[in-house]
Amino acid sequence: MLKVAIYGKGGIGKSTVTSNLAAAFATMGKRVIQIGCDPKADSTINLLEGKPLRPVMNYMREEDEEPEKLEDISKEGFGGVLCIETGGPTPGLGCAGRGIIATFQLLEDLRLFETYKPDVVLYDVLGDVVCGGFAAPIREGYAEKVLIVTSGEKMALYAANNISSAVRNFEDRSYARVFGIVLNHRNVENEVQKVQAFSKESGIPIVGEIPRSDEIIRYEDQGQTVIEGNSESEISGRFYDLAKKLLESEE
Template identity: 40%
Template sequence: MKKAAGRRRMVVILYGKGGVGKTTVSSHLAAQYARDGRKVLLLGCDPKTDTSTRFLDGKKPPTMLDLVEGRLARRFSELLTRTPAGVDVMETGGPEPGVGCGGRGVATLCQFLEEHPRELSSYDAVVFDVLGDLVCGGFVAPLRFGKGNCVFIVSSEEPASLFAANNIARMTRRPYYDAASVGGVIFNLRRNDAPREHLVAFARRLRVGIVGALERDRTVMEAEERGMTALAYAPRSPAAKQFAEIAAAVERACLAKKAVKASPMTNDEFWAFVRRHRIASL
């Protein structure tokens, strides 16, 4: 697929607490943008190498670790995997548990992309699926290397997830990540009856928008069990509609001319916020 003519290029980076659903969101965004006719590159920045599972029927793609350890040359095409859904994917891979640093793989991937500007520029939608709570500087490499001008935070309604979201907002305020703009928060709910006023208050306190709130849907789990996105498994389902709406909202926020700088809380302010709004873990 050729790059869509006349479309502005999007670089979307998704961060959030481990297990909150970043990979589910990022893979569905990539799938929707491919369905919309964009040329899409999905970058899995997680040692689990699971970002591409919904596109490759459970097969393991080559990883940045394969390249670093000499099993691949430094050719863009060798690390790239083209999928039937029209989404091109790359995975960082990662070291064995207890050995090495997972963040180093992310930094190495960003360096690799810097070395291949022509290939990278052919994409008009680049989606980063990035692990974790940002305690490791390697995981913020997509920003430090100038890749990420639009950060989206994936969070549930639980305190630990909101704490991570606040930390991500704090990260984007650092001077050396000045190019980063916060596109908003995508809430991936643990409970569909979660009090929405808490979510609104949290986003308002950070001075960022709410991109949307994804409700739990059995269709998404059934699709995942089959190694598919909900868009491919049940394209007319409410779940597919939810993801299409989130993708459109992300695109609007990412392509907006005005950069949004978050106003995060200190740790003490955050826990005071949690107590004031009586937010509890499930």
């Protein structure tokens, strides 16, 4: 089973990368689970025709009980991707990271992986600060590989450095390791050179590069990934290439 956590600064395009990867894997015949680990709970929306999924934490808060079956907190999206959102606490109250921990424990109780038997599991994780809760996917044995999404913007690279440092703190415990950097272009000055310099300094390879594209925006406005909208496009090819690299690394 391929298990990947995608981290990066808030707003850097993690959900776009994650959902397009999920769609790519699905069209390659893989059984995929995508788990959104962000209080905004919008990771899977473009796999679900633009319709938001009720997050796990909302279910528990509104129903005042834990769900009894997976169908209560999940929904199949494009290509049969099983979508789950952890959500978070009521805004201004509680720790969002604890929502991730509580959700993961619930998914274990519901025997998610034994029941669904996925080939690929993707975790879309808010990564400005890798606190205990947001680090759960990499330190509890859920994910084995980490992708760091960044642009050439200063704060994006700052967050990428924090994330790589946090992951390395766990490497000697057989937890997840950084697989590579995904350069999600923002067309800032000397962007490629800046990310290449970070790659060289950190020793983390650039494994994917997504050009800035109106095509992605156009399909997201329709509640779709670019893979669903036009699987033959050049941008879709970038996501397929990254998906293949990840699969080959497992072999």
